[in-house]
Amino acid sequence: MKQIQDFNVLKNRRLNADHYILELQSKHPIEDVCPGQFVQIEIPDSKTTFLRRPLSVHFYDKSKNMLSLYVRIVGEGTKYLGMVNENDTLNLVYPLGNKFTLVNKKKVLLVGGGSGIAPLLLLASELQKSGNEVVILLGARTADGLLEINTFEKYGKVVTTTNDGSAGVKGLVIDHPVMKDQNKFDFVYTCGPDVMMKAVGEWAKNLNIQCEVSLENTMACGIGACLCCIQKTVRGNLCVCTDGPVFNFNDVVW
Amino acid sequence: MKQIQDFNVLKNRRLNADHYILELQSKHPIEDVCPGQFVQIEIPDSKTTFLRRPLSVHFYDKSKNMLSLYVRIVGEGTKYLGMVNENDTLNLVYPLGNKFTLVNKKKVLLVGGGSGIAPLLLLASELQKSGNEVVILLGARTADGLLEINTFEKYGKVVTTTNDGSAGVKGLVIDHPVMKDQNKFDFVYTCGPDVMMKAVGEWAKNLNIQCEVSLENTMACGIGACLCCIQKTVRGNLCVCTDGPVFNFNDVVW
Amino acid sequence: MVNLNVKIGDLVLQNPVMTASGTYGYGPEFDDFVDNNKLGGIFVKGTTLEHREGNNYPRMAETPSGMLNAVGLQNKGVDYFCKEIYPVIRHYNTHIFVNVSGSKVDDYVKTAERVGDLEDIPGIELNISCPNVKEGGMAFGTSCSAASEVIKAVRKVYKKTLIVKLSPNVTDITQFAQIAENEGAEAISLINTLLGIAIDAKKQKPVLSTITGGLSGPAIKPVALRMVWQCAKTVKIPIIGMGGIMNATDAIEFMLAGATAVQVGTANFIDPAVTMKIIDGLNSYCIEHNIKDINDIVGLIIKKS
Amino acid sequence: MVNLNVKIGDLVLQNPVMTASGTYGYGPEFDDFVDNNKLGGIFVKGTTLEHREGNNYPRMAETPSGMLNAVGLQNKGVDYFCKEIYPVIRHYNTHIFVNVSGSKVDDYVKTAERVGDLEDIPGIELNISCPNVKEGGMAFGTSCSAASEVIKAVRKVYKKTLIVKLSPNVTDITQFAQIAENEGAEAISLINTLLGIAIDAKKQKPVLSTITGGLSGPAIKPVALRMVWQCAKTVKIPIIGMGGIMNATDAIEFMLAGATAVQVGTANFIDPAVTMKIIDGLNSYCIEHNIKDINDIVGLIIKKS
Ligand SMILES: Cc1cc2nc3c(=O)[nH]c(=O)nc-3n(C[C@H](O)[C@H](O)[C@H](O)COP(=O)(O)OP(=O)(O)OC[C@H]3O[C@@H](n4cnc5c(N)ncnc54)[C@H](O)[C@@H]3O)c2cc1C
Ligand SMILES: Cc1cc2nc3c(=O)[nH]c(=O)nc-3n(C[C@H](O)[C@H](O)[C@H](O)COP(=O)(O)OP(=O)(O)OC[C@H]3O[C@@H](n4cnc5c(N)ncnc54)[C@H](O)[C@@H]3O)c2cc1C
Ligand SMILES: Cc1cc2nc3c(=O)[nH]c(=O)nc-3n(C[C@H](O)[C@H](O)[C@H](O)COP(=O)(O)O)c2cc1C
Ligand SMILES: Cc1cc2nc3c(=O)[nH]c(=O)nc-3n(C[C@H](O)[C@H](O)[C@H](O)COP(=O)(O)O)c2cc1C
Ligand code: FES
Numbered sequence A, B: 001m002k003q004i005q006d007f008n009v010l011k012n013r014r015l016n017a018d019h020y021i022l023e024l025q026s027k028h029p030i031e032d033v034c035p036g037q038f039v040q041i042e043i044p045d046s047k048t049t050f051l052r053r054p055l056s057v058h059f060y061d062k063s064k065n066m067l068s069l070y071v072r073i074v075g076e077g078t079k080y081l082g083m084v085n086e087n088d089t090l091n092l093v094y095p096l097g098n099k100f101t102l103v104n105k106k107k108v109l110l111v112g113g114g115s116g117i118a119p120l121l122l123l124a125s126e127l128q129k130s131g132n133e134v135v136i137l138l139g140a141r142t143a144d145g146l147l148e149i150n151t152f153e154k155y156g157k158v159v160t161t162t163n164d165g166s167a168g169v170k171g172l173v174i175d176h177p178v179m180k181d182q183n184k185f186d187f188v189y190t191c192g193p194d195v196m197m198k199a200v201g202e203w204a205k206n207l208n209i210q211c212e213v214s215l216e217n218t219m220a221c222g223i224g225a226c227l228c229c230i231q232k233t234v235r236g237n238l239c240v241c242t243d244g245p246v247f248n249f250n251d252v253v254w
Numbered sequence C, D: 001m002v003n004l005n006v007k008i009g010d011l012v013l014q015n016p017v018m019t020a021s022g023t024y025g026y027g028p029e030f031d032d033f034v035d036n037n038k039l040g041g042i043f044v045k046g047t048t049l050e051h052r053e054g055n056n057y058p059r060m061a062e063t064p065s066g067m068l069n070a071v072g073l074q075n076k077g078v079d080y081f082c083k084e085i086y087p088v089i090r091h092y093n094t095h096i097f098v099n100v101s102g103s104k105v106d107d108y109v110k111t112a113e114r115v116g117d118l119e120d121i122p123g124i125e126l127n128i129s130c131p132n133v134k135e136g137g138m139a140f141g142t143s144c145s146a147a148s149e150v151i152k153a154v155r156k157v158y159k160k161t162l163i164v165k166l167s168p169n170v171t172d173i174t175q176f177a178q179i180a181e182n183e184g185a186e187a188i189s190l191i192n193t194l195l196g197i198a199i200d201a202k203k204q205k206p207v208l209s210t211i212t213g214g215l216s217g218p219a220i221k222p223v224a225l226r227m228v229w230q231c232a233k234t235v236k237i238p239i240i241g242m243g244g245i246m247n248a249t250d251a252i253e254f255m256l257a258g259a260t261a262v263q264v265g266t267a268n269f270i271d272p273a274v275t276m277k278i279i280d281g282l283n284s285y286c287i288e289h290n291i292k293d294i295n296d297i298v299g300l301i302i303k304k305s
């Protein structure tokens, strides 16, 4: 069931100039969260924001009433949120949206770029649990943008690219050798900039690999009430917040 | 000269449920402030306020770049301001307004109620310095509302009233015996609720004692630009922020 | 016990707190957060004769203390509503109103007729004020003759509670209030959104695909209060006030200005349980101010002046 | 070097950043905070033929991301301005415009004539949009025939730069923009304040002595941008845009929507040095976006679409 729930900030961990991870814990039992789902978070004490902000659940630990968010600073809301202190209270509406399809005992590829890696950690962990062979491909502009590699390595093999070659393979994610390896993967999941998702999706389509993308359309309500977040799909306009954020690549009209 | 200046919060001292004193210090030299003058303070990180809030300078120490504010919580702005922490930064536009008339070697009475005691501390200290005999009459509803008596005692003789008699003389300030003592005072200064100031003013008028009142009309700019804070006076509409906040009681059309 | 019942036409609302069209889906979207049976009423999303895809993405822009939307009446049409949605929501123990929109008078009439056949829908809200569609919509709400024509035509075929929703994008909203009253509407509701634009300075282009959108949220509250007050001085039929209501105090302000009931819109996005808090808050306000019947505060600032 | 010069009629402004009438006094009020010589222009407070006391206190109410004012054109009259204030401010190295208001056409004309004699006042802003006075004011700005009459009459006697300030409280602002252009105004400025109300729920009464007041600040920015955009598509004379500008990004948005210059109003109350920051910000924006001449962004979202 969807909830409005207060969480305490356990840790606000700065990763680099514009990324941080918030570890949150509630005093009360928390809801089940599936990989791909997101929260609508209230931005506290901000003069310039009005609406909540949607953020994917990065990781969660039901036994400890904990969940974490992986955030990239792009504007006022994500900036303010990055300034919270330990023990501050944050209000979440969650869990929202559909989820990634979880396969069993398959070879799967997760491709993330920018803040798009946020939902991939929980996904990787669940996929590993159900016996899949997990490869995680993370792309960034420079080495400084490749974050949390160690954490991802717990749940699969991590490979990386950077535009400038300062770490991993030089180029875009699509240029990485794992993408060359025909017929290797049964399922690919991707989240990140549109251009990246499109490239990955086209690649998967050509190889007849199932591909799910997670979209980040701007939202007002997050619960299917306002129809602001719609995405054109082969089935007409769908709500990213309830019919998504995860879509089959082939359903999306880009 | 009027300044826009950042101050650090040295101390946020809670006096009771709805009063606190903020001690502020700037890294840079501060401007001269006269008793009766005020600041326009920015309310940080408040979703619900928009304008600055006018607050009298309660005390100041030029040598230490320090000034303090005595605040009563009445709404969102004063509530938010009461939640600042040590080392937070507050932005002030100051010093604003005219000032109390400073007399020498006279018998003076200061009458304050509620947040109206704010400007009286600096005033008492200056009046004491210039050789006046200072009596400070503070009124409140109950004993719990009589605050900072010890501090005021440094600068004069303090007498008090409470509506319920839980401390000092029972009744309104106007009922206090010092007010009975004809021809005792040369000058009276008052700040507080309108009814109190009117009562004190009428009393002074009858005894031919000079009386100055400090008004608290709602303000937008605080610097004479918007004409929102006007007070009807015998000289027409005057700006409380520049022609005041201190007025001769007889000039005010109540 | 405080009486929170108010009347719109012959309908008794258990309290004055309703949800605004387009901001509350059809109701079930909020089942996890609120008990819809406790609401004064639900205004479902804008419904048209035919299925509509609405406008292109992006449809939303955040603005200071508000937001712009350009949804453009996306909905599956009145037949879909009657067949698929009505059966699901008809059993809520609250009044459900259908917000009826169209491009031509005839669309409004046909849609109203269809909805009129639904036993558990006690009223409609005639949306002559949608700023986000190319044809019709606001055009009906900004021309006196068009307004009067469409209301008259719908009134002829629709016998239950008819509420006309007015546009704030006019020089004199009281003219439209007067027309609604003259044409026999049971109530008016106001305000719909103010027409606005948001621009992305970095990208040097409008945020919304449609360039203009409708402004809602606390930013518009002062304008909404003014219009409610103006209309309350003009017409005798009840007014349903809205525009930026975020809490019980805001709702009280609308009632003091002359609204018999209120609708809560954008606030539902920020706190999906806000309506329940507002109902509780109205009750507490009445107790604190020793008000036995909430109807006593309706239009109080007009009576006092 | 970025060119920030813009032109209003024959006047060259050193940059597009000016201050809005009624929010900046006469200029000297800000001498401690800014260098007035660096401004594109100063619009002094609303000036009438005779001395006016304005409305009763309270004249101000804070609202979400904005404020209401009901100053009501308090000023000492045009003669006082000419004798006492003009000599003090005429030496600022910026353009000073007098905001001219009145109750009757004849008042406007006489005031404009008097101001026309002042060598160092290059232009006036005809305020046909003040919502806070009982007679005239906004009435001229919400009726096409009245607007046209007053502009025509003033144009006849006033030969320098004539700017007409439009009211947003209308169904179609472009009609008024068109009238101003037809009657020979050099520019239009918009928007004046939106008519609004604030209510004190505790005291159960309006906050302002006049009940209604004028809404300004960021809350109205989306509406202001929309109206600037509409007018820019309608008339060829330059537009001076305003309404909620708090920083350089806001100013850029107005220029992208079609404003050649901007006025900063309410923001001066919150940061008395804000205009200087906006000028710097425009410069930085141009450098970042590789814009050599700020005129290149004027109306860009119209040109692009
Ligand atoms: C379902 C979902 C899950 C998300 N998960 C995460 C996550 O886990 N971590 C994370 O860092 N971000 C995530 N995002 C994106 C995040 O919601 C936005 O970055 C955030 O709302 C921006 O808020 P802001 O106030 O900082 O920026 P704003 O001031 O609102 O915007 C700043 C700039 O970013 C652009 N922008 C803002 N939001 C979006 C958007 N959704 N799409 C495209 N452009 C946008 C604006 O146009 C503007 O130019 C997610 C979004 C969605 C819809
Ligand atoms: C020159 C001057 C000096 C002042 N000095 C002090 C001081 O030293 N200490 C102090 O505690 N307060 C002082 N005040 C009053 C203080 O400015 C207000 O209490 C404050 O602005 C309220 O802000 P808020 O956001 O908390 O309340 P709001 O939410 O703005 O208002 C809450 C309630 O209080 C009422 N209210 C707010 N401001 C005023 C006012 N000025 N007059 C009458 N009613 C008002 C409102 O109508 C409303 O009902 C001074 C005011 C002025 C003009
Ligand atoms: C996303 C969104 C969609 C809306 N859709 C409709 C609609 O279909 N029909 C209608 O009459 N009003 C619609 N409105 C207007 C609201 O019902 C309401 O009049 C307006 O938002 C002001 O109230 P608020 O400030 O409480 O949101 C919509 C508003 C929003 C924000
Ligand atoms: C306190 C105040 C007084 C004003 N007085 C005038 C005036 O005398 N003449 C006028 O044309 N506009 C007047 N205005 C309107 C402003 O010039 C401006 O049009 C409006 O405030 C919108 O801009 P802003 O949001 O930047 O303040 C006044 C506004 C305020 C807030
Ligand atoms: S954000 Fe409201 S429907 Fe998706």
Ligand code: FES
Residues within 6 Å of the ligand: B218, B219, B220, B221, B222, B223, B224, B225, B226, B227, B228, B229, B230, B239, B240, B241, B242
């Ligand atoms: S507050 Fe603006 S003139 Fe006094």
